[in-house]
Amino acid sequence: MVLKNVDDDHLNDSLGNAGLISPDKEDLARLLTVPFSGRIRGGMRPGKKIIVMGIVDLEPDRYANTCPTCGRDSEKEDPPAHDVALKLSARFGDRQFLRSARISGKWTEEEASTVYFPFIPDQPFRIEIHCEHQRFRIFVDGHQLFDFYHKVKSLPSIDTVRIQGDLQITKLG
Template identity: 30%
Template sequence: MALNQQSPFINPVVPFSCMIKGGLQNGMSITVCGRVLPNADRFNVNLQQGSETVVLQFNPRYASWIGSGYVVHNTCQYGKWGWEERKIETPFPKGQTFSLQILVTPESYKISANGKPFSEYKHRIAFSDVDRMCVVGKVELSLVSFHYVAPSHAALPGTLTVPYKTIIHGGLQPGKAIIIQGVISPQANRVVFSLRYRAGTALYYSPRLDKKVVVCNSCKNGKWEIEEHSGLMPFERGQPFQVTICCSPNYYEVFVNGEQTHTYRHRYTNLADIDVLEVSGDLQLSFVQP
């Protein structure tokens, strides 16, 4: 059951700062999508208590003396930084789009980059103290979303059986964000992501890699409606992906690997009735947060 829904921020301005409604919860996920600027030297994604205490700093840095870059994780309390935990690689090259996900667990923050697990940061300060998030530095943002969900309702990273089906507890509502991670099969022809209700399909989102087109549609009482086609194909055979489907009052907004790719107006508007997510097709599925 959703705990305390907070509407996503679409194309927010950097520096970005917002309060987190109700603070962090066990099982909560934060998704940050955007693009690293070509001249970036660093940027920060901070989880904070007020303006002084940085509970988690995720800090990609780009320095010529260490190749393509590295990422620093750290905590600052009473004006003093702790010891840096470094990963000598960066998942976010300069000039490219990215998708960052931070999942709160009782022991740590589990951090994924572009749909793949990247790092883990053990709690130094209780996550329940966090009440604010900030993003600063040489980066553009397309999406910041907060998804509160009971831990038992999130499929933890691993290999999930495809076709995959799960319940969206409480149905959809404006502000809801659904996250799906996996890898497109090397010989993939098509993949399907569906949001369903008892009498039909509210959103059918189908990348068709064999035809290099994405098809969106809806189905009611067994009858398909008019297809919407897009020539923008953000998926690649053999490559990992992260899909984030944000439900706004009038549209579904789809982000793939940090880039906003497709918008689909609601045809079925009783959002609370939409309570099933299905994933099928030529892919390996590793993580789902309904």
């Protein structure tokens, strides 16, 4: 998978994917600026995963989002027309890790049940979104937290990952 910051037209190879450009530290800092939007080469498919490593801000306000979406540039449309295959939202105030999707312009009801809230201010985290035939499996720091069944049925159309919120990104893959 290649993540491409649409603002910079550079490739991020922070996890060492063979054959890609490896940016120096200054380029990497610019590439991983939040909000971030990156391309998923070939779209999603069973067996593919997205890894986001970062550090939660010292005083996180509301939430951090990680969204595999359909369509790179539709964010600029008013209103945005793209589907969101999975929106993960960490709300620090009430310590909830929520997930939802947007299909044909309508958000699904947020799902909220998790065993524990995995994020701590000023601490590192690792989110893995594993794509399977019927669902996404979400892991944080190696612990499986929940499954999210696909609402977007065309997995290859899920071609972009967006990250925003009160965090710093350290690695993507």
